[in-house]
Amino acid sequence: MKDKRMTRQQHWPVASAIAVVFALFSWVAVAGVPLPDIPLAVKGDQCVEDTDFMRRNHMDVMLHQRDETVHEGIRTKRHSLKGCFTCHIVKGADNQPVTIKDPKHFCRVCHDYAAVNVDCFQCHTSIPDAKKSGGKL
Incomplete structure (x- = not known):
């Protein structure tokens, strides 16, 4: 009856294959995933x-602002959605603000990257109001 255990010569190819697999996984982990190109504030x-803080907590801040505004009638500008668009406006090739439909929109850049649905704009506009900003966008 033959001994079914592997010899030392048979271990080397198996050990080498395992080492190559681990090396590939390590390289992928170190290479990482490219980060989104977040547009800088223009104002x-x-x-x-x-x-x-805002990158991690903006949703909580916006929900708190919503609750104060809708439920308590307290309107402040500090954390308003309109305030976000005053600074974080992204313009397209036509020099007009892009809407949420454009992948370059400030909110979409990170939300697309993180595969998070942005549902704010089912009710709210995704661009600043030109009339209220004096026509300057």
Whole structure:
């Protein structure tokens, strides 16, 4: 009866194959995924909150603003959606603000990257109001 255990010579190809697979997975992990190209704010010197805070918490801030406005009647400009668009406007080739339908829209850049649905614009406009901004966009 033959011994079915692998010899040392048979271990090397298997060990080498395993090492190659681990090396490939390590390379993919180190290479990472390219980050989205987030458009810079075009107006203002500073955001209403720290950039890192807003990246992580903007949804909570907007929901809090919504609750204060809709449920309590308190309207402030600090965290309003209109305020976001005043600074974070992205213009297209025609020099007009792009809407949420355009992948370059400020909100879509990160939300598309993270595969998160943006449903704000089912009710709200996704561009600043030209009349209220003095026609300057």
